[in-house]
Amino acid sequence: MNKPIARVALDVPLTREFDYLATDADSSDIGRRVTVEFGNKPLIGVLLGLAEHSEVALEKLKSLVYIHRETPPLPPECLQFLQFCARYYHYPQGQVILQALPPALRKTTPWKPRKSRSTARPSPSLSAPRPSLNEAQQNTAQSILEAVLHMRFETFLLYGITGSGKTEVYLNVAESVIRLGRKVLLLVPEINLTPQLEARVQHYFDSTPVVSLHSNLAGVARVKNWLQLSEPGPLVIIGTRLAILAPLPDLGLIVVDEEHDPSYKQQEGLRYSARDMALIRARNASCPVVLGSATPSLESFHHALDQQYQLLTLPSRADTRAALPSVRLIDLRHFPPHEGLSQTAIDALDQTAQRGEQSLVFINRRGFSPALWCTECGWTAGCPRCSTKLVFHLKTRNARCHLCGWTQGAPHRCPECGNPELRPAGEGTQRLELSLQERFPHYRIWRADSDTMGRKEGFTQLRSALLNQELDILVGTQMLTKGHDFPALTCVIVVNADGALFSADFRAEERLFAQLIQVAGRAGRADKAGQVLIQTRQPEHPLFQALLQQDFAAYAKRLLEQRALLGFPPYLYQALLHASGAQSEQVEAFLSFAKQSAGTPDGVSVFDAVPALISKVAHKYRWHILVQAKERPALHRFLASWDVALREKTTPKVQWVIEVDPQEV
Ligand code: ADP
Ligand code: ZN
Ligand code: ZN
8 A cells, every 4th residue: 555645855944854745755755855835935855755644634734746757766774874873973964964965956847868968987097907916915915805705894903104006905805896796985185086096996906897986076977876876786986085975886885985084074064074984884884994004093993902893914015125214303403494495405405406306395285275375464465354464465465264265365565554565474385486496497397286287287287297207396285195106206394293282183193194104105116226304393293203104103102102191092082172253152052051951971072162173264254162981982972962952042144063073283
């Protein structure tokens, strides 16, 4: 017998489901998109189930307008996972489910399969034939393979130094999964890495379909690829974090490459961690998940030490010709920099270029911004809408806010004291590029930062310039520290390493250390020896001493001991309640209600409301409350009941969201 009531999830900030008359829906429609009338407007939703009864009187219910049978329903495993996500992150289920769909499927217009403009497949690179795995790689692959064959959920932490051949291991195991007719999900932290990897994977597998999923895909192509995931049969999926929310039937393996990378965490809306959710999906699918990194997150490393995860290690470079780079510290107190660079660094750049090799001049953005300042009174240009400094751009002579986009011309004199001498503080990438061009007019110097890399072609051009040796010196920020491979790049200079040592964020040291190990990993990956020069005013800091040893594990253990002592994650669990609004008093009032209604829950500490580190963005005041617990269940029990209380007090004047496992506090 047909059940007459349709339960529908809608993309609205309410936790409940909505009832409609099901008309001709049957159980095969569960998981399908449906068009409904909501507030007299058509709205897309997803059918969650059919029921006999509704709490709403039948005559008040509207009928479903349209059932979108032109696309397959979300499979049950996917729906259940998204519902888990909603509970775990305390985020409205309808918003989780609808936002997991490709944007073109969030519309009420029926999906007509159109021809997507053929996305030019990256031509398979002419790389060498598959190397046979070395002994360490074989052992690693064997352990993972065993879990694959037994269809056993298990988490592996593949800790392998840069260039140790982690990717070859992933591909080797993936091949077995494909032979079993199952699917492999390969997550990468950055869109720029997908075409490269896609080419490498395609080359490795010939006939197995490879599909990518990331936000740079045009609407039609994204839907096409997304729909392909639901089809039966073997498939390799290469995706950024959003791929973890897609339908993934017959999953045989998940790999999270560069698992430490902060971009696995979404920082707005549903603030999920694709890495953490990968574990949930693997558990649901009874398959192994591999977290790979040369610099694992302390969270993952901790779990490996206490044997929740199986630790697999690749201790040396796969290409035996490629030695680890030599690391040297340059004490800026004794060798003062000119225009940001010490003489030692300048000499190294010169010698490297003379050998026909390439250098990377790396600027650490954290705790650093090239703001415009007055040499007389110390005035700096701030954003009128946010509580941040404007970043000065030399070419356009504009000052721009990197949070809200506010742009203004740079003033010709100081608005406070009238002094005409305003200078960009610090060494912005552009400034460094110009001073290097003046010093080395005969070398080819490129700059890579979010300005030049924002465009899609930017990275592709840079990559080919590096590979074809069309550049000598590259000035860049963090995006270059991720797993790219450039054989002629033998020298890395870290201009300003110290900023993060003074940061208020307890993760800043971990991040700096990971970043420096990663950036050092860029130097000398092939047969040429590499060198890394780090400019610092604190060479005696334990972080730099550990870096000289290139011993991640020892330093990670040290940081973990500190965390345990001070009571930080991973030794306890955190959540943040973020609130923002145009009126500071209203935000404060909401949070004081929140604090009060929290009471004194068992095993959970609720702190006082404090302004966010950047306390104002685009005219909105931002505050938060930190919540901590020793046990995860206690934290989630508390958040669930708190969420209910907060929703009752919601006003349109204050926007709020709960963030579970925040990465920045
Ligand atoms: P990772 O992912 O750990 O950075 P890759 O898998 O990209 O390392 O390997 C680094 C380099 O070493 C690549 O050029 C790769 O082709 C090569 N390589 C990997 N495994 C082997 C091997 N067993 N023998 C020789 N070269 C290898
Ligand atoms: Zn701003
Ligand atoms: Zn002044």
